[in-house]
Each structure stands twice: as structure tokens, then as C-alpha cells.
Amino acid sequence: MKTNTLNIVNGQVMYNFFKEKGFLKGENIISFNEAMCYGKTSSSIFSAEFVETRSKVHNVSLDQYKNITIKALQPLLSKNFDKLVLWFDEDMFCQINILTILAWLDQIDYQISVTLVLVDDEFNPIDKQIIHPKGYKGIYKQVLIQKQIPDRTLPHSLQKGIQLYVKYLDYDSDLMMYIHKHGELPEEELLLLLLANFKEYGLGDTQYIELIRANVKGEK
Structure with a gap:
């Protein structure tokens, strides 16, 4: 039985690159068009409050934010997948975006482990990790709402990204x-x-x- 894999990449630039190079050809690819390391957010991820808060951060209308960010995420939000693979850089920007996605998965009680593929500046894979989302909603609140570094041991890239973000x-x-x-x-x-x-x-x-x-x- 074929697995319905959803690949999430960090932003439109990486999405366009993957499409142009034919990478992951035939698989579902969507982009996370956000910069969660910048500006205020909401504890209820992808809620109406979240959309309103983030649209103000980016100085766009609600409709513009929905078209740029939420629309691209519909395959994720509709939960129409069996396997999830995240393709992100090691920098702080990407790591806080990863944290947000993991927190949303925890928020919906997603019980399956997620594959995280770290890429370099040219989008070449350099590392692969398996992460279970359980507990990441609490970490998201601690980091993005309270601006605190969590005690829990996290993947190295995520730990480093959080340390940079908080300070x-x-x-x-x-x-x-x-x-x-x-x-x-x-x-x-x-x-x-x-x-x-x-x-x-x-x-x-x-x-x-x-x-x-x-x-x-x-x-x-």
C-alpha cells in the first residue's frame, strides 16, 4: 500500500528550488511561508487569533495572510497524509518554524513520529532525525510566548535555534x-x-x- 507522504519545506524559495530541480518528483510538497522567530504569536496555533496576530506582525490583511501562509498549508491542516517529512535549514529562522509545526501536531494529538531532514545553504540534505511531536506544544508556549529556554533535551539544531531566539x-x-x-x-x-x-x-x-x-x- 502506497504511503501518502507530505513534505513541508521552509518557504517559497526552497519550494521553487525543489520543483525546478524535480526533487521529490511525484510527491506532495508544500511550503511553510512564515517567520515565526519574528514578532508576536498566539498559543493556539493556526487559530483565528493566530492568523490575526501574525497578519499584524507582517503588516498584511487577514486575507493576504491566509492566501500566503494558510492556503499553502491546507494539505497539512486537512491532515490528509500518512507520513510527514520536514525539510529545513539549521538556522534559528528555520528551527523556530519547525518548533511551530511540531507544536501544532501535538496540539491536534498527532501520534506518529515525524522525519526531519536538515539541509545546507544549497538545500542539500546533511542530516536526518526522527522526532515525536508529543510535548512540543508546551515547549512552543515556553519559548515563543514566555521567551524561556526549556529544560527538556531536544535535537541539537532545535536546541541551538531556541537559545539564539530567546536572546x-x-x-x-x-x-x-x-x-x-x-x-x-x-x-x-x-x-x-x-x-x-x-x-x-x-x-x-x-x-x-x-x-x-x-x-x-x-x-x-
């Missing part, structure tokens, strides 16, 4: 100190430096521009 907006974090130290640089130049020097965070142009403007230019 990266602190004034004395390496990232924030770098932004303040180089605040006199033109915005575009500082952006390029952040992208080059802080790859472990995995943040993109949009997040860095907002951080620069909020912490250097005095904009809110």
Missing part, C-alpha cells in the same frame, strides 16, 4: 550589539553586513530592516 533581541546579544556599533552606516550597507555575518540566525531583509530602523533610526 537575539536582548540589547547585549551579539546581533543587537553589532547593529548599535555599526549604526552610523547606511541602512543598505548595514543590512548586507548582517546578512553576511549572522547566517546562523537566518533572518531576511525585512526582519533586519525593521531591527535597524527600530534600534538605530529610532523608528517604531
